[in-house]
Amino acid sequence: MTSPDDSLETVRSLTGEGYKYGFVSDIESESAPPGLSDDIIRFISGKKHEPQWLLDWRLEAFHHWQKMESPNWAKLKIAPIDYQAATYYSAPKKAAGPKSLDEVDPELLKTYEKLGIPLNERAALAGVAVDAVFDSVSVATTFKAKLGELGIIFCSFGEAVREHPELVRKYLGSVVPQGDNFFAALNSAVFSDGSFVYVPPGLRCPMELSTYFRINAAKSGQFERTLIICDKGSYVSYLEGCTAPQRDENQLHAAVVELVALEDAEIKYSTVQNWYPGDAEGRGGIYNFVTKRGACRGDRAKISWTQVETGSAITWKYPSCILEGEDSVGAFYSVAITNNLQQADTGTKMIHMGRNSSSTIISKGISAGRGQNTYRGLVRVQPKAQNARNYTQCDSLLIGARCGAHTVPYIEVRNPSARVEHEATTSKISDEQMFYCQQRGLSKEDALSLIVNGFCKEVLKELPMEFAVEAQKLLAVSLEGSVG
Amino acid sequence: MLEIKNLHAKIAEGREILKGIDLAVQPGEVHAIMGPNGSGKSTLAGILAGRPGYEVTEGTALYEGRDLLALSADQRARAGLFLAFQYPVEIPGVNNMYFLRAALNAVRRERGEAELDAGQFLKAVRAKLKELEIGDDLLQRGVNVGFSGGEKKRNEIFQMAMLEPKLAVLDETDSGLDIDALRLVANGINKLRSPQRAMVLITHYQRLLDYVEPDRVHVLSQGKIVMSGDKSLAAELEKRGYAMLGDAA
Numbered sequence: 001m002t003s004p005d006d007s008l009e010t011v012r013s014l015t016g017e018g019y020k021y022g023f024v025s026d027i028e029s030e031s032a033p034p035g036l037s038d039d040i041i042r043f044i045s046g047k048k049h050e051p052q053w054l055l056d057w058r059l060e061a062f063h064h065w066q067k068m069e070s071p072n073w074a075k076l077k078i079a080p081i082d083y084q085a086a087t088y089y090s091a092p093k094k095a096a097g098p099k100s101l102d103e104v105d106p107e108l109l110k111t112y113e114k115l116g117i118p119l120n121e122r123a124a125l126a127g128v129a130v131d132a133v134f135d136s137v138s139v140a141t142t143f144k145a146k147l148g149e150l151g152i153i154f155c156s157f158g159e160a161v162r163e164h165p166e167l168v169r170k171y172l173g174s175v176v177p178q179g180d181n182f183f184a185a186l187n188s189a190v191f192s193d194g195s196f197v198y199v200p201p202g203l204r205c206p207m208e209l210s211t212y213f214r215i216n217a218a219k220s221g222q223f224e225r226t227l228i229i230c231d232k233g234s235y236v237s238y239l240e241g242c243t244a245p246q247r248d249e250n251q252l253h254a255a256v257v258e259l260v261a262l263e264d265a266e267i268k269y270s271t272v273q274n275w276y277p278g279d280a281e282g283r284g285g286i287y288n289f290v291t292k293r294g295a296c297r298g299d300r301a302k303i304s305w306t307q308v309e310t311g312s313a314i315t316w317k318y319p320s321c322i323l324e325g326e327d328s329v330g331a332f333y334s335v336a337i338t339n340n341l342q343q344a345d346t347g348t349k350m351i352h353m354g355r356n357s358s359s360t361i362i363s364k365g366i367s368a369g370r371g372q373n374t375y376r377g378l379v380r381v382q383p384k385a386q387n388a389r390n391y392t393q394c395d396s397l398l399i400g401a402r403c404g405a406h407t408v409p410y411i412e413v414r415n416p417s418a419r420v421e422h423e424a425t426t427s428k429i430s431d432e433q434m435f436y437c438q439q440r441g442l443s444k445e446d447a448l449s450l451i452v453n454g455f456c457k458e459v460l461k462e463l464p465m466e467f468a469v470e471a472q473k474l475l476a477v478s479l480e481g482s483v484g
Numbered sequence: 485m486l487e488i489k490n491l492h493a494k495i496a497e498g499r500e501i502l503k504g505i506d507l508a509v510q511p512g513e514v515h516a517i518m519g520p521n522g523s524g525k526s527t528l529a530g531i532l533a534g535r536p537g538y539e540v541t542e543g544t545a546l547y548e549g550r551d552l553l554a555l556s557a558d559q560r561a562r563a564g565l566f567l568a569f570q571y572p573v574e575i576p577g578v579n580n581m582y583f584l585r586a587a588l589n590a591v592r593r594e595r596g597e598a599e600l601d602a603g604q605f606l607k608a609v610r611a612k613l614k615e616l617e618i619g620d621d622l623l624q625r626g627v628n629v630g631f632s633g634g635e636k637k638r639n640e641i642f643q644m645a646m647l648e649p650k651l652a653v654l655d656e657t658d659s660g661l662d663i664d665a666l667r668l669v670a671n672g673i674n675k676l677r678s679p680q681r682a683m684v685l686i687t688h689y690q691r692l693l694d695y696v697e698p699d700r701v702h703v704l705s706q707g708k709i710v711m712s713g714d715k716s717l718a719a720e721l722e723k724r725g726y727a728m729l730g731d732a733a
Contacts, residue, residue: 431536436573438558439533439566440587440643441594447558450586454577454626 032089038062041189044089048158048192051165061178061188068182074345075374075406076314081287086252088190088223147205153198154209157225160196167198171229175258175295175322183254183289183316187223191256194224199234199265208464210239226257230265232298237268239467251276253312254289263298263325268306270463272471275311277478280369282341285313292319296328296354304331305348306462308471310478313342318376320349323357323385330359333459335471337478338371338403347377347408352388352418361392364456367403368479374406381418388415394424397455399448399479449476485511485682486532486552486651491543493531501527503707504543509651512679516693516718517686519704520726525686526570528704529655532684533567534560547651561587562594566649568640570656575627580639581609583627584646591647612645616672634665641672652676653684658692670695690722705729 032043041062045055070081147154153164160168178188195211211226230236240257253275259267269292278285288311294303305319321330332348350359365373373396381388396405407424429451437447452475453460460468491505501524509515519525531538532545534557545552547565555563575583588608589599600608613620618638628636637657644652654673658666673683673696685692693701693715701718703711710729711717721728 430573432573433575435535435557436569436575437583437587438556439561439569440583440647441558441561441590442586443558443590446586446590450578450583451575454575457577 031087034087035084036062036086036088036190040088044190044192047089048161050161053169054161057173057178058189058191061185062190064179065182065185065189068179068185070182071316074316074376075372075408076316076343076345078287078314081252083186089192147207150203150206151200152203152205153196155196157191157194157196157227160227164196164198167229168196168227171227171258171260172225173258175260175293176256176291181291184256184291187225187254187256187291191223191225194226194255195228196226197228197236197238199230199236201231202233203231204234205236208237208239210241222251222253222255224255226255227260228258228267228269229260230262230267230301232262233264235266235268237464238270239464240269240271241274251285252287252289255291257290257292257319259292259294259303261294261296261298261301261303261328264300265298266302267294268304269294269319270467271305271307271309272463272467272474273307273309273311273315274474277311277342278313278340280340282313285342286311288312288315288317290317292317293322293349294320294330295322296325296330296357298328299325299354300327300329301325302329302331304329304333304462306333306459307335307346308456308459308463308474309334309336309344309346310474312344315342315344315346317346318348320351321359322351322353323359323388324353325357326354327356327358328354329357331462332359332361332363332377333462334363335366335456335459335475336364336373336375337366337475338368338373339478340369340371342369343372345374345376347375349378350380350390352379352381352385352390355384355386356388357385358389359391361390361394362458363392363394364459365394365396365405365407366399366452366455366475366479367396367405368399370402372404372406374408376408376410378410378412379420379422380410380412381415381420383414385415386417388418388420390418390420392420392422394422395455396424396426397452398426398428445476445480448479452476452479485509485548486684487544487546489544491528491531491545492541493527493538494541495527496537496539500541501538501707502531505704505707505709507702507709509682509684511650511682512677513699514677514683514685514696515700515702516698517684517702517704517709518688518690518718518721520729521688523704524707525688525704526655529567529570529653529684529686532560532653533557533565558590562591564591564650566644566647566652568637568644568652568654568657570659572628572631572636572640574629574631576629578627580625580627581605581623584609584643587643588646609646612642616642616645616675618642618668618672633660634662634668637661637665637669638672641669645672645676648681650680651682651684653686655686656688657685658687658689666692667695690718693718703729 032040038059041058045058144155176184179185197209199205228238259269261267275286275288296303303321309315319332323330330350336344336346338344348361361377363375365375367373375394379390394407398405405426409422411420413420433451434447437450453472460471463471486509488505488507491502493502494500505528517525540553585605592599622635622639657669661669670692698715701713701715702709
């Protein structure tokens with residue numbers, strides 16, 4: 001019988017290719033000189049023909065950032081980042097606002113085709129409206145007209161600044177202020193583009209809205225900004241997907257996502273994050289430092305975050321809900337995988353302010369190889385949140401003997417009527433489980449994928465259908481080479 | 485179908501458990517392997533199925549003329565070898581039906597047959613449940629999750645029926661069953677007997693053999709087959725107990 005280590009090597013050698021989105025597109029791009037200063041921020045803002053108030057807002061954020069330090073409380077080993085060496089603006093050259101898909105650089109369209117994104121109107125069949133962000137600019141938004149007839153705004157952030165300044169000005173930074181944290185401040189100073197959604201009162205958005213983010217240019221960071229507003233009684237489901245080419249150096253991704261749900265509104269935000277994770281030796285990969293937060297501003301508002309995090313060398317991300325309204329509901333469903341030398345420190349914050357507000361947290365961490373996976377979560381019940389309820393479940397699955405799983409829950413309760421539950425488990429895929437599956441005819445890889453998908457089931461079922469299928473496949477790919 | 489010659493095996497980095505097993509099983513035959521605790525019965529079953537943790541130090545095992553020991557556990561399974569587990573494993577979150585369909589399609593691919601879609605599979609399941617006279621209550625649950633001992637064994641028999649193996653090894657499938665569950669399991673085994681299929685029943689007690697009539701009975705003791713005979717050997721063992729091996733071994 002082969003020893004586990006032998007077969008581990010065999011599997012590894014078979015799966016050397018790994019990341020299938022690692023291609024680089026040959027597209028002429030226009031970049032800002034590297035480094036960060038007031039001038040660079042003026043340059044970015046100028047390129048985008050932004051109004052003075054937004055430039056001022058960016059500069060204010062930058063001045064905050066200059067006084068801040070990179071956070072070091074997460075359980076992550078991060079090599080020092082030279083922020084002056086990175087490029088903060090990179091745009092495909094022809095990108096000055098394509099009017100239709102015909103004007104988009106064909107190379108770019110090819111890239112999206114490789115990614116399997118239905119960018120052109122074939123998307124109609126899929127029923128998904130896509131906004132694609134390539135490096136720093138939003139390339140094309142499909143279905144804009146159709147959504148527009150209903151009064152739903154779905155466009156690039158830059159366009160929203162031009163066409164709907166009153167909405168942007170009212171809500172930008174209202175959930176994640178400029179000085180919120182180091183990376184949010186950096187984003188606020190240099191954010192390039194992103195998506196904007198506004199759903200008017202009482203309307204249920206008839207299709208899933210979707211953004212694909214891709215980092216292409218070398219040595220560039222991506223700093224997109226997403227703002228989604230659901231007015232009273234409206235509903236939207238939003239999907240976000242990410243990929244990046246395979247490069248030896250680390251690339252920075254520091255995004256900010258703000259969600260605002262007014263009275264009786266519901267936002268469902270799903271992410272499948274598949275940034276390049278680095279190679280088996282830990283070279284390269286995306287540093288994913290993202291601030292995502294939603295505010296349930298009105299009574300009975302609902303926000304749910306569902307994330308499948310398989311990529312990135314480092315993930316630092318805590319999608320959170322501020323439950324201001326009475327009877328408001330927050331949810332966080334997460335699957336995070338770390339393989340090889342990946343590190344993830346991810347979780348959520350549920351801030352209960354309204355009476356009868358409730359929240360659910362289901363976190364599934366999977367560690368393989370030498371991966372380190374930390375769940376970090378805060379449940380805070382403010383004094384006025386009478387009868388607030390939270391249920392938290394944190395499960396960790398270990399594959400192999402060299403990985404780590406850590407759970408760091410913070411619970412702060414300032415109202416005696418609150419009910420907060422926390423359950424946590426840690427388990428290992430047993431040899432006997434693997435043998436049982438293999439004895440029934442499944443290959444090692446299929447057996448692993450089956451067991452892992454079973455472990456993640458409660459989270460995967462929260463994803464929209466097409467996304468769930470993709471996520472299942474992604475889980476299998478991410479764990480290739482991780483079992484002996 | 486199965487030909488084992490002078491098989492020696494030990495626990496990886498441990499003591500020797502099997503000390504020279506010879507066994508030949510022809511298609512259509514049912515062999516019972518009996519023996520006291522610690523005689524090596526489950527080790528033999530594990531080695532045939534490719535369970536990790538054992539090391540074969542000497543001897544050969546041929547399955548349909550192929551070197552069985554050179555195949556991985558999943559290759560053996562796809563080649564038609566089925567092991568009914570003594571302690572079936574729980575796989576939380578994985579639907580029993582989904583699991584079985586994945587397994588069946590893996591086996592069918594190997595046999596060069598078309599995979600079954602969800603509808604075809606469901607139809608096949610219904611037919612098999614009816615044939616075996618067992619209920620459908622386990623189908624939508626997690627694989628073995630929260631199953632009672634009897635339910636687990638029933639599920640093993642059902643999987644075996646669906647996968648239609650050529651060689652089935654049943655490792656103490658009768659242990660821990662009450663009389664009704666035992667009958668149900670025995671009924672399943674009898675229905676699956678066929679001229680093309682061989683079965684090896686590993687059991688501690690004779691009682692399963694009251695319901696399933698074996699062609700051959702072997703007694704394993706201290707890693708060796710010390711007696712072989714027809715079904716009357718089982719009855720004799722039952723009467724005199726494994727103490728009778730004292731003079732045979």
